[in-house]
Amino acid sequence: MLDKSGIAKRIAQELKNGWYVNLGIGIPTLVANYIPEGVDVEFQSENGVLGMGPFPFEGEEDADLINAGKQTITVRKGAAFFDSAMSFAMIRGQHVQLTVLGAMEVSQSGDIANWKIPGKMVKGMGGAMDLVASADNIIVAMMHSNREGESKLLKECSLPLTGVGCVKKVVTELAVLEIKDNKFHLIERAPGVSVEEIIAKTEGDLVVPEFVPEMKL
């Protein structure tokens, strides 16, 4: 089974040279720590920066320089700042090659829910609806089950949707799954995790090939 860093490490293997990448809040943010050697990518943060760098050294924080999670950051050489309309022009205009975000639920048709639990929690969608409606390449990083132990990979989402039919790939602590033909397809299993466990914890329809390779991290 993977920890959160492990999920991020596996997703980092999907990064390709020359890509612009938007990372959501939570596990997705960790992906920046595991860029494979020789791969050059730039991180876009929707509040208005391309070329995000690591966190600042203590004492060098700048209140005017944050990421979409409101965390203090630095920028790399060659970075650019822009306003919010320009930022979402990059996103809706499909100039960003990969979006990684978290989710509360994902359905086998690629629907995603991650912004509201009616009557309980309403944080808002932020940029998530713009991101999922436009990006060609969306990877969801999340735990396989919620805190109550219920599967988050469902036939249909029960929570208010963020986007429809947009998720192509999901990486959890147990597995890598692809979504196509209205089904989840098991691609890889995490080290030490059995196919049976993944089947048991996936509520949606799951296609399991005869041989399921273990992830290489």
Place this chain on the structure above:
Amino acid sequence: MNKVVNNVEQALEGIQDGMTLMLGGFGLCGIPENSIAQLVKLGVKNLTCISNNAGVDDFGLGLLLQNRQIKKMISSYVGENAEFERQMLSGELIVDLIPQGSLAERCRAGGAGIPAFFTPAGFGTEVAEGKEVRMYNGKPHILEEALTADFAIVKAWKGDTEGNLVFKATARNFNPMMAMAGKITIAEVEELVPAGELDPNFIHTPGIFVQRIFKGQHFEKRIEQRTVRTRN
């Protein structure tokens, strides 16, 4: 054209109960904090506030919420404010949550004379309810209408007497579009310089969009999430 007013009191003259205000900023970054403090002092009520976030409990727009001055919020993300969530879930506060990119574009459109536009964001979700859907390039899009405000209040790093503005780093965010969409736009700046001192090649918001400009007395510039790494 000289746009300079002497202080925040003069800058906010004319703001009344029931008006619609746009306030720049993303989280607590790039918010017009001097003007917000003055709005608290003025005690104007029943405001509709258009702002990406709602501040935190004791800073930013959170101060207006605590004071019950806001009737309606139009925002994209309000997760950092417990008082906001309480007022919303109890029905005291009307809330219109809209996708961040649509919020930005609706403000831009409002200032640019575009009454509405189609966007893919929000199709198939609550956001699309009651909105016209059209197919473009084989994909469904929803009709979103422009936003304008009685007053737009923005914060810039540097400004000149003509109202030209330059923003710093990610404190730019919603400020330029909101400056365009206010019937009256008020800019509070950290540095106010004479016309001619800012390089015209590097102006972010041209002065035509700004009616009043003043130098803020005090900028706390609170950091919401202080994240650092250690030196080895």
